[in-house]
Amino acid sequence: MKIYLNGKLVDKNKAHISVFDHGLLYGDGVFEGIRTYDCLVFRLKEHIDRLFKSADAIELKIPMTKIELIEAIIKTLKANKLRDAYIRLVVTRGEGDLGLDPRKCGKPTVFIITDKIVLYPSEFYQKGLEIVTATTRRNLAQALDPRIKSLNYLNNILAKIDAIKSGTEEAIMLTHDEYVSECTGDNIFIVANGELLTPPVDIGALEGITRDAVINVARRHDIPFYEKLLRMEDLYNANEVFLTGTAAEIIPVINIDERQIANGKPGKLTLRLMEELKEITKTDGVKYAL
Ligand code: PMP
Numbered sequence: 001m002k003i004y005l006n007g008k009l010v011d012k013n014k015a016h017i018s019v020f021d022h023g024l025l026y027g028d029g030v031f032e033g034i035r036t037y038d039c040l041v042f043r044l045k046e047h048i049d050r051l052f053k054s055a056d057a058i059e060l061k062i063p064m065t066k067i068e069l070i071e072a073i074i075k076t077l078k079a080n081k082l083r084d085a086y087i088r089l090v091v092t093r094g095e096g097d098l099g100l101d102p103r104k105c106g107k108p109t110v111f112i113i114t115d116k117i118v119l120y121p122s123e124f125y126q127k128g129l130e131i132v133t134a135t136t137r138r139n140l141a142q143a144l145d146p147r148i149k150s151l152n153y154l155n156n157i158l159a160k161i162d163a164i165k166s167g168t169e170e171a172i173m174l175t176h177d178e179y180v181s182e183c184t185g186d187n188i189f190i191v192a193n194g195e196l197l198t199p200p201v202d203i204g205a206l207e208g209i210t211r212d213a214v215i216n217v218a219r220r221h222d223i224p225f226y227e228k229l230l231r232m233e234d235l236y237n238a239n240e241v242f243l244t245g246t247a248a249e250i251i252p253v254i255n256i257d258e259r260q261i262a263n264g265k266p267g268k269l270t271l272r273l274m275e276e277l278k279e280i281t282k283t284d285g286v287k288y289a290l
Contacts, residue, residue, distance in 0.1 A: 001080055001115070002076060002079040002080055003015035003076070003111060003112065003113055004072050004073075004075065004111060004112035005109075005110075005111045006107075006109060006110055006111070009075065009076065009079050015111065017092075017095075017109055017111070018095045020095045020096060020097065021092050021093075021094060021095050021096075021109055022092060022093035022094065022095075022096050022102065022105050023090070023093060023109060023151050024092075025096075025098070026093075026100060027150065027151040027153070027154070028060075028092065028093040028102065028151065028152075029060070029090060029091055029092030029093055029108075029109075029150065029151040030051060030054040030055050030058065030060065030090075030148070030149055030150050030151065031051075031088065031089060031090040031149060031150075031151060032047045032048075032050065032051045032087075032088075032149065033086065033087070033088055033246045033247060034047045034073070034086070034087040034088075035085070035086055035087070035117065035246050035281075036077060036082065036083070036084055036085045036087065036285075037281040037282065037285075038083055038084060038282070039083050039287060039288055039290060040281070040282065040283070040287050040288075041073065041077075041087070041285045041286045041288065042209075042246075042281050042284060042285040043209050043213065043284055044070060044073070044285050044286040045066075045070075046212065047089070047209055048066045048069055048070060050149065050209065051069075051089065051091070051149070052066065053147075054147075054148045054149045054150060057145065057147075057148045058148060058150060060091065060093060060102075061108070062091050062108065062110070063107055063108050063110065064110060069089070073087060073089065073112055074286070074288045077114050077288060078288065078290060080114050081290055082114050083290065085114045085116065085117065086115055086117040086118065086246075086247065087112065087113070087114050088112070088113040088114075088115070089110075089111075089112050090109075090110070090111050090112075090113075091108050091109070091110050092108060092109040092151065093105045093109075094109050095109070117247065118247060119247060119248065119249075120169060120248060124251060125252070126266070127254065127266075128251075128252040128254030128255070128264075128265065129169060129170060129243070129251055129252065129253050129254065130168050130255040130256075130258075131163065131168050131169070131170045131171060131172060131243075131253055131255070131256055132162065132163055132166040132168050132171050132172070132256065132257050132258075133172045133174065133232060133256070134158075134159035134162040134163065134172060134173050134174075134184070135162050136159040136161075136162055137173065137174055137175065137176050138155065138159075138173040138174065138175050138176075138181040138205070139155045139204065140175075140176060140204065141202065141203070141204045146181065146182070146201075146204045146205055146206055147201055147202075147206060147207055149206060155173075156173075156184040156185065159171045159173050160184040160185075170183045170184060170186060170243065171183060172188065172232075172256065174232070175203050175204050178231065179199065179203055179229050179230065179231065180199050180230040180231065180232065180234070181199055181203055181204045181205045182199070182204075182205035182208075185245055185247070185248070186208075186244060186245035186248050186251070187205060187206065187208040187210070187211040187243065187244045187245065188235075188243055189211075189241070189242050189243075189244065190230065190234060190238035190239075190240065190241050191238060191239045191240035191267055191269050192234065192237070192238045192239055193239075194224060195225070195226060196214075196218050196223055196224065196225045196226075196269065197225075197226055197227075197228045197230065198215075198227060198228075199227065199228070200227040200228075200229070203229065208244055208245060208246075209246060210245055210246055210249065210250070210277070211244050213277060213280060213284070214244055214273055214277065217273060217276045217277070217280070218273075232256075232257075235256055235261075236256060236257075236259050236261070238261060238262070240252070240261070240266075240267025240268070240269055241253040241254075241256065241261050241267075242267075242270045249274070249277055250270065250273055250274045250277055252266030252267065252270045252271075254266065
C-alpha cells in the first residue's frame with residue numbers, strides 16, 4: 001500500500017512522521033474522511049473546502065492549493081488501484097519542539113491514506129441500529145467548535161466509549177444545555193409529522209457532507225425540511241430516526257436508550273433517502289480512471 005506523505009508516495013511501512021509532530025503531541029491539525037464509489041470521489045470539492053475552513057479556523061496554512069490536494073488524492077488512489085475506497089486526508093501543524101506554540105513548527109505535514117472502507121455490518125442497514133445517549137456532553141462551540149474537523153477527537157472518543165459500554169455502536173451527544181447535537185461520528189435526522197428535521201450545526205455539530213447531500217435531496221424533492229433544536233423527547237417520539245456520515249452513508253436507527261422508535265423498523269422516508277443517496281454517489285463528485 002502506498003501512502004502520500006509530504007509530496008511523495010511511500011510504502012506503508014516507510015510512511016513515518018516525527019514523534020515531535022504537533023498533530024501527535026497536541027492533536028494540532030485537521031482532517032477529512034472521504035469516500036470513492038466506482039472511481040468517483042464523492043463530493044470531493046466540498047470535502048476540500050471544509051478542510052480549508054477547518055484549517056483557517058485553527059490558523060493553519062495548508063502548504064498546497066486545493067487543486068494540488070485533489071491531484072494528490074487521485075494520484076494516491078491510482079497508485080493503490082482503488083475503485084471503492086475510504087480516504088483519510090490529514091494536515092498537521094508539523095514538527096516542532098515540546099511546547100504548544102504553533103510558531104515552533106516548520107512546515108505542516110500532509111498525508112493521505114487510501115484504504116478499504118469500514119462500514120457498519122450490513123444487517124444494521126436492513127434492521128436498523130440501536131444507539132444510546134452519551135453521558136459525555138459535546139464540546140462547547142465557544143471552547144472547541146465541533147464544526148472544526150480537527151485531530152482533537154477525544155470528546156467524540158469518550159462518547160464512543162459510552163456507546164461501547166452500553167453495548168451499542170454509536171451514541172448521541174447532547175450540548176451542555178441538553179439539546180441533541182450529533183453522534184460521535186455521524187449527524188442525526190428525524191422525521192416527525194411529515195417533516196425532516198436535523199439540529200442546526202451552530203449549536204455544536206459538524207457540518208456533515210452527507211448531511212448536506214441529504215438536505216439537497218429533500219429540497220429537490222419538496223420534502224419539508226427544517227433545521228430545528230431537538231430534545232431527546234423529540235427523538236423518542238419521532239416517526240423515523242437516521243444517521244448520516246461518509247462511512248455510514250444513511251443508517252436507520254430503530255432504538256434509542258432501549259426505547260423503540262415508532263414500529264421498530266427503518267422508516268419509509270429513510271429508505272427512500274437511502275436510495276436517493278445511492279443514486280447521487282454515481283454522479284456527484286470527481287471522476288478518475290485507473
Ligand atoms: N459528525 C462527526 C463528529 C463526524 O466525525 C462525522 C464524520 N465522520 C460526521 C458528523 C459526518 O460527516 P460527513 O458526512 O462529512 O462524513
